[in-house]
Amino acid sequence: MSTEPTFADLGEDRIVSRILARIPTSDRVLIGPGDDAAVSEAPGRLVSTADMLVEGEDFLHGWLDPRRLGVKAAAQNLADVCAMGARPSGLLLSLAAPGCTAAGFVDGLVDGLVEEAARAGASVLGGDLSEAPQIVLAVTALGSLPADAQPFTRSAAQDGFDVLLGGQTGWAAAGLDLLLASGGALPDNVPALHARAIEAQRAPRPDYDSVDQLRASLDRLGAADGRAVAGQGSEGTRAALIDLSDGLASDAGRMARASGVVIDLDPTALDALAQDLIPIAAHVLDLRDRASHVEHDDAAAIDGDRSLALARQWVLTGGEDHGFLAAVPAGADPLGWTTIGRVRSVAGTGDDPVGSPGVCVDGASPADSGFVRADPDGGFRHFSGVGE
Numbered sequence: 374m375s376t377e378p379t380f381a382d383l384g385e386d387r388i389v390s391r392i393l394a395r396i397p398t399s400d401r402v403l404i405g406p407g408d409d410a411a412v413s414e415a416p417g418r419l420v421s422t423a424d425m426l427v428e429g430e431d432f433l434h435g436w437l438d439p440r441r442l443g444v445k446a447a448a449q450n451l452a453d454v455c456a457m458g459a460r461p462s463g464l465l466l467s468l469a470a471p472g473c474t475a476a477g478f479v480d481g482l483v484d485g486l487v488e489e490a491a492r493a494g495a496s497v498l499g500g501d502l503s504e505a506p507q508i509v510l511a512v513t514a515l516g517s518l519p520a521d522a523q524p525f526t527r528s529a530a531q532d533g534f535d536v537l538l539g540g541q542t543g544w545a546a547a548g549l550d551l552l553l554a555s556g557g558a559l560p561d562n563v564p565a566l567h568a569r570a571i572e573a574q575r576a577p578r579p580d581y582d583s584v585d586q587l588r589a590s591l592d593r594l595g596a597a598d599g600r601a602v603a604g605q606g607s608e609g610t611r612a613a614l615i616d617l618s619d620g621l622a623s624d625a626g627r628m629a630r631a632s633g634v635v636i637d638l639d640p641t642a643l644d645a646l647a648q649d650l651i652p653i654a655a656h657v658l659d660l661r662d663r664a665s666h667v668e669h670d671d672a673a674a675i676d677g678d679r680s681l682a683l684a685r686q687w688v689l690t691g692g693e694d695h696g697f698l699a700a701v702p703a704g705a706d707p708l709g710w711t712t713i714g715r716v717r718s719v720a721g722t723g724d725d726p727v728g729s730p731g732v733c734v735d736g737a738s739p740a741d742s743g744f745v746r747a748d749p750d751g752g753f754r755h756f757s758g759v760g761e
């Protein structure tokens with residue numbers, strides 16, 4: 374039996390002390406965790422968001438690693454702050470856990486949270502502790518925009534804009550399916566490609582700097598146009614931005630509807646993104662076939678069409694990579710971003726999906742385009758199972 378003390382053994386105050394001992398101080402934080410609330414320098418406009426991780430819904434006990442969970446909890450919040458074009462400044466961590474949780478759990482958790490916060494330039498400011506039958510993390514993130522800067526919203530996409538991807542999509546979903554196909558536990562001795570997908574699921578590392586590159590490219594474009602408009606100048610926002618948490622098609626759909634436009638994704642660009650995921654898809658299909666006693670000799674027996682279909686499904690509907698999707702004026706060409714489509718005006722009427730705001734692939738609704746089989750705009754929704 375483990376001799377490590379549990380939350381119940383230590384009690385609230387000692388666990389809080391254990392957490393606080395791991396949170397570094399920062400010049401910008403005048404009063405850090407330990408008082409009733411934290412006090413920080415707050416320049417410009419306040420940007421705030423919250424996101425939860427719930428055991429059983431967002432991760433399973435079988436693949437739990439406290440440090441990676443801390444990274445994930447931080448990343449999914451920090452990406453939302455960056456997706457407004459803002460700079461993250463602080464995180465608050467509210468944690469509920471069963472009394473039988475090993476006290477050491479908070480060490481890794483807080484270290485992961487602090488580490489990822491630092492990567493985005495933010496500090497951990499405090500939080501709250503409670504007891505629950507399963508682990509629940511509720512993180513609040515704060516950030517700021519310069520006083521005269523407009524945020525990057527979902528609603529700024531315009532006809533003719535390029536649609537760009539910053540970071541990756543499909544990897545965290547591939548990792549999730551690998552974990553689920555392995556019975557909800559961490560598989561042993563996985564190849565590097567599989568390890569990359571599992572890591573994307575357990576501890577996504579968004580490329581926060583890609584938003585700086587986006588802003589810089591818009592500044593250059595504004596200067597070249599002879600307009601005194603910076604990427605986020607006071608004349609208004611010139612780019613739409615969203616973080617990819619629920620899936621590319623789903624989040625692009627949100628941007629399209631908020632902007633009243635059609636986002637037309639390029640199947641060749643999507644297939645380039647799907648390419649690396651195909652060997653993982655073949656392995657997942659093999660594991661699933663074995664679990665349902667479908668007979669075949671090895672993964673090579675999985676036909677290529679099924680693997681491609683699953684890899685495409687991950688690219689279009691997989692969430693949790695926390696890449697960024699942007700719509701920017703043609704010619705902006707931010708460093709490190711990939712063009713994956715074009716914004717078009719709404720044309721047509723009635724039930725024609727291209728005739729109303731939404732996502733299409735090469736001019737047709739993704740299902741009709743033959744690009745994926747199931748409803749690709751579904752993405753992930755809580756209260757309806759995985760990738761409905």
Ligand SMILES: Nc1ncnc2c1ncn2[C@@H]1O[C@H](COP(=O)(O)OP(=O)(O)OP(=O)(O)O)[C@@H](O)[C@H]1O
Binds near residue numbers: 423424453616618619
């Ligand atoms: N319980 C709630 N109370 C108030 N507002 C909420 C609540 N849940 C969600 N919202 C708001 O609804 C909007 C959509 O929430 P959602 O969690 O889908 O955010 P998102 O950015 O679209 O997704 P993600 O957090 O996965 O990136 C956000 O502006 C969020 O603040």
Ligand SMILES: Cc1ncc(C[n+]2csc(CCOP(=O)(O)O)c2C)c(N)n1
Binds near residue numbers: 432753
């Ligand atoms: C056990 C388990 N089941 C399903 C998933 C998949 N999943 C959970 S939340 C989410 C989208 C973002 O959520 P939110 O909008 O709350 O940020 C996705 C794709 C998972 N990671 N673990």
Ligand SMILES: [Mg+2]
Binds near residue numbers: 453456615616617618
């Ligand atoms: Mg978001």
